[in-house]
Amino acid sequence: MSVPAIARRLTAAAAVATAVVGGLALPAAAAGQHPSRPHSDVVISGVQYDSPGRDDNSNRSLNKEYVDVTNTTRRTVNLDHWTLTGRDGHRYTFRHFRLEGRATVRVHTGKGRDSARDVYQDRRNYAWDNNRDTATLRNDHARVVDQVAWGQHRGGGHNGGIGRR
Template identity: 40%
Template sequence: MRLIPLAIAAAVAATTLTATPAFAAAPAVQIVKVYYDSPGSDRRSNSSLNGEYVVIQNTTRKAIVLEGWQVRDKTGYTYEFGPDVILGAKKRITLRSGSGGDGTSTVYWGRKQYVWNNDKDTAYVRKPDGKLVDSCSYNSTRYDDKNCL
């Protein structure tokens, strides 16, 4: 009779100790989309520059102050968020390459040149300390947007 309880205990122990696969948690700030080729011909007009953009999302339940956070491309073009940019819980913000008036859901890089290559590039989001939070790469001959999720 003693063998049965030990066998049952061993079976229970084996089932409770079985590892379940670990899933990576979503980063706090995640790149959702890179729209890398604005519509029409590339003439560097402000409207054309603003036709290329990156959308990032706060995946947490708390607002994140983005002061000092950066968005970069593979070449090293860097946009740094200012102190007044707060990304609300579960909210998105669009970073457009050209100029405009910053708001709560859209900010502007203020560039006179395009950032995102039409064939391939990588978008990176980094914390103020330089730590990589998320990235999204594309390699495409199709000139449309790249969904990163």
């Protein structure tokens, strides 16, 4: 085989290899796949949207309504200025809070003393609708990090339990 023929074959092989590698390196959106949102290290791991027992607006009942936020990594995440919101616009903002690695913080609706495991919205009324609502966690840049919905718009009715995707 002549040198020019070998050079042509090597050039063709290099072009094919570049095309294959380039095609594999395309982002998912460019390849026609549309992920719902980027993977997050911090997630809403559970929602107790219907406080067990009678809904009497007592602080005890309000604090049995909560959202669990979990850090799935080993490293500490600074949640300062992150928000947790509902469909009706109510908002809880984390202030000076760092969530340790592999830890969960429970965001209670009522009043209480904040700790590493429990924080309180200090509300006097229930935050989450028992029949239909969406809890949205946003980072300090207002980007949606995670979202959990329950009720009729999620294909089911009221079940009174803990909601998760």
